[in-house]
Amino acid sequence: MMRVSLIALIVGVAVGAAAPLAAGAEACRVQFVVVSPDEAVDSPAHIHMPNSHDGWNPTGRVVPRIAPGVYAAALEFPCGAVISYKFTREPGWGSVEKEADGGERSDRQVRVDPSLKEQVVVCVVARWADRPPAEGRSVTLDAAATTQPTTRPSTRSGDIRVHERFESPQLHNERTVLVWLPPGYDADADRRYPVLYMHDGNNVFDAATSFAGVEWGADESAARLIAAGKIEPLIIVAIYNNADRVAEYTPMRDKLRGGGNADGYITFIAETLKPFIDRTYRTRPEREHTGIAGSSLGGLVSLYAAYAYTGVFGRAGVVSPALQFADGAILEYVRHRPPTMPLRIWVDVGTNEGRDATSPAVTPYVQTVHKLVEIMESQGFERGRNFTYLEVEGAQHNEAAWAARLDQMLTFLFPAGGATLE
Numbered sequence: 001m002m003r004v005s006l007i008a009l010i011v012g013v014a015v016g017a018a019a020p021l022a023a024g025a026e027a028c029r030v031q032f033v034v035v036s037p038d039e040a041v042d043s044p045a046h047i048h049m050p051n052s053h054d055g056w057n058p059t060g061r062v063v064p065r066i067a068p069g070v071y072a073a074a075l076e077f078p079c080g081a082v083i084s085y086k087f088t089r090e091p092g093w094g095s096v097e098k099e100a101d102g103g104e105r106s107d108r109q110v111r112v113d114p115s116l117k118e119q120v121v122v123c124v125v126a127r128w129a130d131r132p133p134a135e136g137r138s139v140t141l142d143a144a145a146t147t148q149p150t151t152r153p154s155t156r157s158g159d160i161r162v163h164e165r166f167e168s169p170q171l172h173n174e175r176t177v178l179v180w181l182p183p184g185y186d187a188d189a190d191r192r193y194p195v196l197y198m199h200d201g202n203n204v205f206d207a208a209t210s211f212a213g214v215e216w217g218a219d220e221s222a223a224r225l226i227a228a229g230k231i232e233p234l235i236i237v238a239i240y241n242n243a244d245r246v247a248e249y250t251p252m253r254d255k256l257r258g259g260g261n262a263d264g265y266i267t268f269i270a271e272t273l274k275p276f277i278d279r280t281y282r283t284r285p286e287r288e289h290t291g292i293a294g295s296s297l298g299g300l301v302s303l304y305a306a307y308a309y310t311g312v313f314g315r316a317g318v319v320s321p322a323l324q325f326a327d328g329a330i331l332e333y334v335r336h337r338p339p340t341m342p343l344r345i346w347v348d349v350g351t352n353e354g355r356d357a358t359s360p361a362v363t364p365y366v367q368t369v370h371k372l373v374e375i376m377e378s379q380g381f382e383r384g385r386n387f388t389y390l391e392v393e394g395a396q397h398n399e400a401a402w403a404a405r406l407d408q409m410l411t412f413l414f415p416a417g418g419a420t421l422e
Helices: 006-010 218-227 262-280 297-308 325-335 364-378 399-404 406-413
Strands: 003-005 027-035 046-049 061-067 070-078 082-085 108-111 120-124 138-140 159-168 173-181 195-198 235-239 290-295 315-319 344-350 387-392
Touching (some): 173 218, 195 262, 290 297, 325 364, 344 406
Parallel strands (some): 027 120, 195 290
Antiparallel strands (some): 173 235
């Protein structure tokens, strides 16, 4: 077992050229320090970091070796961006990092914080896909040279009910569920409300639990829109994610990244969570008044739920959907399964999603969303009637961008006075 003092290695390391950014983008530098399970005799000269900003190019950014089994690179990304990433031992997904037991590892994420003079991210790789299990390494951080993270204050507002350790018999796990109730809920005991189920519930209401402190602000947005008479009062159910996020949010299995348990997750919502919400709160339980929404993989699973569970969900918010997962298999699924019941669907994407210096004018990420829109319109969806597509110039793939257009999504899905599905 090798014990590595990372502080001595981090100080002064500035290796690994950053890929160029899109014209006009402000760059911030993040230093990544990676501890590999490789023995000194067979640790490669560098490893690779595929990431969402570069469109998940399997070759990834190069992270050079600075000591046996230790790698470091200072890489530039757009300031404020939220970057998902993984490490691979060799170029390509065949050597991607895994959990210690060989299982799929969830994507890593980092918010590129423009307020920091120096941002250092330390990662420990448990195992490579093309290597047998290795003896573990102990990673020691010098406590005197590090700062303990501060607890972010809660930003929840309004009447939010908390259901902790909510059990899923379908998935054999549990999670927190938050329920936001509209203003006046307790004052009118006879009124019933439509419901919107939202994935990645950690990010929906609260900066204290959201990734990198960036929340959607759905509580404030909904309250403001209701007060302005722009949307009908509704209940929002925020479902926390967990370590199984990739598996639960993907309907098809990717040959390298795994996944494919969306049916179990949606069945949990439809058969366990929704009946509980309908019993506990004054909902309008019919499909016409039930929506589902999320971003990235959450957008992917929302699209799938609208098509595969049309009898449960009549409305869907498909935000920056990760349609490229499993080689875009969801597109063929949607193409061959036109909905048999009326739906109201919102789809959006930002033009800078998946962009790097080598990207064409329309990135592959955006191109897949264009294909989805073409399929939906060929199935009879009409913009402005039962379908809206929004393409936001310059918007990136992060919570801040999604929060900025949440008002528009809510207004389309749940307009004041209600909207008849057609």
